Amino acid sequence: xxxxxxxxxxxxxxxxxxxxxxxxxxxxxxxxxxxxxxxxxxxxxxxxxxxxxxxxxxxxxxxxxxxxxxxxxxxxxxxxxxxxxxxxxxxxxxxxxxxxxxxxxxxxxxxxxxxxxxxxxxxxxxxxxxxxxxxxxxxxxxxxxxxxxxxxxxxxxxxxxxxxxxxxxxxxxxxxxxxxxxxxxxxxxxxxxxxxxxxxxx
Ligand SMILES: Nc1ncnc2c1ncn2[C@@H]1O[C@H](COP(=O)(O)OP(=O)(O)OP(=O)(O)O)[C@@H](O)[C@H]1O
Ligand SMILES: [Mg+2]
Numbered sequence: 537x538x539x540x541x542x543x544x545x546x547x548x549x550x551x552x553x554x555x556x557x558x559x560x561x562x563x564x565x566x567x568x569x570x571x572x573x574x575x576x577x578x579x580x581x582x583x584x585x586x587x588x589x590x591x592x593x594x595x596x597x598x599x600x601x602x603x604x605x606x607x608x609x610x611x612x613x614x615x616x617x618x619x620x621x622x623x624x625x626x627x628x629x630x631x632x633x634x635x636x637x638x639x640x641x642x643x644x645x646x647x648x649x650x651x652x653x654x655x656x657x658x659x660x661x662x663x664x665x666x667x668x669x670x671x672x673x674x675x676x677x678x679x680x681x682x683x684x685x686x687x688x689x690x691x692x693x694x695x696x697x698x699x700x701x702x703x704x705x706x707x708x709x710x711x712x713x714x715x716x717x718x719x720x721x722x723x724x725x726x727x728x729x730x731x732x733x734x735x736x737x738x
Contacts, residue, residue: 548672551729564623
């Protein structure tokens with residue numbers, strides 16, 4: 537199996553991007569070919585991965601996900617860039633891709649499958665692992681990522697009631713999307729990335 541893995545949590549700052557970058561880089565050091573898709577228009581993963589690559593980012597997730605394009609006119613290969621780490625590649629994001637959210641909503645359910653239709657086969661044929669770094673919410677970008685994925689990892693902070701509440705909602709969300717759109721989707725791991733020092737009983 538060459539899994540496509542969405543890294544999600546609707547809570548912000550739980551180390552989704554850190555998990556994607558570090559796990560991806562560690563796997564590339566083991567000789568694996570890894571693709572990271574930056575699905576978050578905060579572009580944090582892009583900022584890190586573009587460092588030192590020595591060429592401008594001309595194409596991005598915008599070109600991959602635009603519902604106004606046809607599947608045939610989407611050249612996925614031209615949207616993938618190598619990083620300075622051997623074997624580690626990425627699809628960058630740009631802040632303007634925020635406009636694609638409403639376009640995907642207006643495109644209805646078929647538009648939610650664009651990432652799967654345009655990226656999945658290429659990723660399975662060319663990479664050992666694909667990680668999708670998701671934004672901290674449950675919007676159409678996250679739904680699109682989960683429809684394109686085999687597995688979901690949820691990085692979370694331990695020791696916080698707020699995190700636990702968010703986790704319960706996130707798990708229900710994964711089940712809903714799996715049941716409705718992608719019956720192969722599996723919840724792989726809850727990943728504790730930080731432990732909150734309690735100062736009040738929350
Ligand atoms: N294990 C850790 N211990 C301490 N700090 C961490 C750890 N992992 C990540 N951080 C820091 O926490 C901050 C948030 O991490 P990160 O950006 O990966 O979270 P995120 O879930 O992707 O955030 P967002 O929801 O905004 O996308 C960063 O400053 C990161 O360096
Ligand atoms: Mg992030």
